[in-house]
Amino acid sequence: MTTAVSWKDTYQQARLEEILPDGIVRCHLSPRNCTLKEGQHGFCGVRANRSGRLVTLNYGKSVHATEETIETEAVNHFSPGERILSMGNVGCMLNCSYCHNWKTSQAKFVSDKDVYYYTPEDVVNIALRHNIRMISWTYNDPVVWHEFVRDASRLAKEKGLMNLYKSAFYITPEAIDELVPSMDIFSISLKAIDAEYYRKVTKGTLEPVLEATKHAYKSGRHIEISNLMITDMTDNEDTSRKVADFVLKNLDPSVPVHFVRFHPDYRMRDTVRTPIPRLIRAREIAMEMGLEHVYVGNVYDTPYSNTVCNGCGAMLVTRYGLNAKTVGLNDAGQCKKCGRDAHVKMRGVPPVRDAFKDIPRDGMQVKQFDWHGDVRSLHVQVKNTHSETVKVYIRRRLNDGNHTDWLLHNLVPDESYRTIVAKNFANEIGCEIALPNGLPNNLHEVFDRAHFPTVAVEEVGVARNDISPLPIYGRNVLQQ
Numbered sequence: 001m002t003t004a005v006s007w008k009d010t011y012q013q014a015r016l017e018e019i020l021p022d023g024i025v026r027c028h029l030s031p032r033n034c035t036l037k038e039g040q041h042g043f044c045g046v047r048a049n050r051s052g053r054l055v056t057l058n059y060g061k062s063v064h065a066t067e068e069t070i071e072t073e074a075v076n077h078f079s080p081g082e083r084i085l086s087m088g089n090v091g092c093m094l095n096c097s098y099c100h101n102w103k104t105s106q107a108k109f110v111s112d113k114d115v116y117y118y119t120p121e122d123v124v125n126i127a128l129r130h131n132i133r134m135i136s137w138t139y140n141d142p143v144v145w146h147e148f149v150r151d152a153s154r155l156a157k158e159k160g161l162m163n164l165y166k167s168a169f170y171i172t173p174e175a176i177d178e179l180v181p182s183m184d185i186f187s188i189s190l191k192a193i194d195a196e197y198y199r200k201v202t203k204g205t206l207e208p209v210l211e212a213t214k215h216a217y218k219s220g221r222h223i224e225i226s227n228l229m230i231t232d233m234t235d236n237e238d239t240s241r242k243v244a245d246f247v248l249k250n251l252d253p254s255v256p257v258h259f260v261r262f263h264p265d266y267r268m269r270d271t272v273r274t275p276i277p278r279l280i281r282a283r284e285i286a287m288e289m290g291l292e293h294v295y296v297g298n299v300y301d302t303p304y305s306n307t308v309c310n311g312c313g314a315m316l317v318t319r320y321g322l323n324a325k326t327v328g329l330n331d332a333g334q335c336k337k338c339g340r341d342a343h344v345k346m347r348g349v350p351p352v353r354d355a356f357k358d359i360p361r362d363g364m365q366v367k368q369f370d371w372h373g374d375v376r377s378l379h380v381q382v383k384n385t386h387s388e389t390v391k392v393y394i395r396r397r398l399n400d401g402n403h404t405d406w407l408l409h410n411l412v413p414d415e416s417y418r419t420i421v422a423k424n425f426a427n428e429i430g431c432e433i434a435l436p437n438g439l440p441n442n443l444h445e446v447f448d449r450a451h452f453p454t455v456a457v458e459e460v461g462v463a464r465n466d467i468s469p470l471p472i473y474g475r476n477v478l479q480q
């Protein structure tokens with residue numbers, strides 16, 4: 001990894017360029033098709049016209065690579081429990097009023113301290129070193145990172161890794177065609193199914209998203225659809241019916257659909273979280289209409305995130321928050337009891353980390369964190385400044401005084417590593433992190449999946465409310 005003075009200082013030739021007369025270029029990456037004169041930037045803020053050519057400003061520029069689980073990405077029917085390496089970047093072709101990642105999705109807010117520099121080889125090597133089989137292109141949105149995603153995902157594929165694309169999917173068919181060869185999964189975030197809402201709230205348009213979804217489905221790759229239900233705006237029965245109708249008419253009934261709970265953020269903090277009964281009702285309607293696998297997302301401790309056999313009712317996969325356990329599926333993704341196809345693509349048993357009852361304590365410090373309010377996940381970031389490999393351990397604390405085993409993370413010299421810890425048991429009160437004294441480290445509170453926190457507990461303290469993560473939009477002290 002190397003660092004530049006500012007992330008905007010360097011750029012390289014972009015793909016999907018159309019050269020027009022008089023030094024003008026047009027971008028064919030997202031349906032905006034921005035037409036740019038010399039010096040102009042696209043809506044996304046990370047593509048520009050430099051000397052009459054279309055360039056990308058964010059190649060290899062990312063938020064910190066983070067180990068998570070596939071459930072973080074609204075994917076329930078592909079290798080449950082799989083550990084993933086999540087890669088986000090900077091910029092976005094949309095500007096949703098409630099964006100959970102506004103500090104990195106909106107180029108004008110991006111701070112150099114939040115930008116890390118990776119090559120495709122760096123990304124693949126991190127995954128291989130930590131025995132992670134899948135890279136997830138996620139967070140702000142991978143569309144505007146197209147060249148890097150294309151290069152790195154192809155290299156990952158060559159090395160035997162899988163790729164997941166989690167996106168709002170405001171993307172052109174030609175860009176999708178460049179991704180299909182290396183992607184295994186498209187997890188598509190359908191923001192709403194109303195054209196007026198798309199225009200007002202996302203600053204995009206609905207129709208290209210629907211067309212792109214159909215295009216990706218025809219590629220034969222694994223598809224899951226999620227729909228964020230905003231309180232009193234889209235958390236109604238009509239939305240559920242329209243989403244189900246779209247999937248039934250254009251995809252197929254086995255495509256998993258997730259109705260996802262909203263948390264107030266960015267410019268939309270004057271409302272409350274989606275009432276859970278409305279999400280459950282949305283799920284009921286979609287299943288009554290014929291969808292086979294419908295889930296409630298961003299809700300802990302709900303039976304509606306489990307996978308149950310539609311034939312005999314047997315439990316197939318249990319989920320708690322962002323953790324999953326396969327209990328009733330065979331290797332072909334069928335119910336072990338009755339043999340019905342549950343449409344779950346299995347990839348063998350996902351590798352797990354080494355676990356220990358006890359660990360050496362000499363020269364180690366132990367940090368504790370308590371789950372509170374809606375903060376039930378944490379990103380732990382540690383930098384190994386030593387000249388030899390160091391061991392970092394993480395375990396969970398239960399309310400009866402017991403603990404889970406310590407899970408081991410080996411960090412090579414100079415490595416900075418970030419991993420999620422998500423509450424896994426109803427009686428879990430928090431977690432502990434054991435690491436060698438003196439290593440730089442920090443903890444980042446996570447509200448819901450697809451949220452990449454940019455400030456650390458050590459910087460600003462723990463969240464002062466239970467519904468909006470820090471930093472809060474509009475507070476000058478927290479904006480760069």
Ligand code: SF4
Nearest residue numbers: 027030033034042044
């Ligand atoms: S990616 Fe979209 S928003 Fe960005 S320059 Fe291209 S067309 Fe415009």
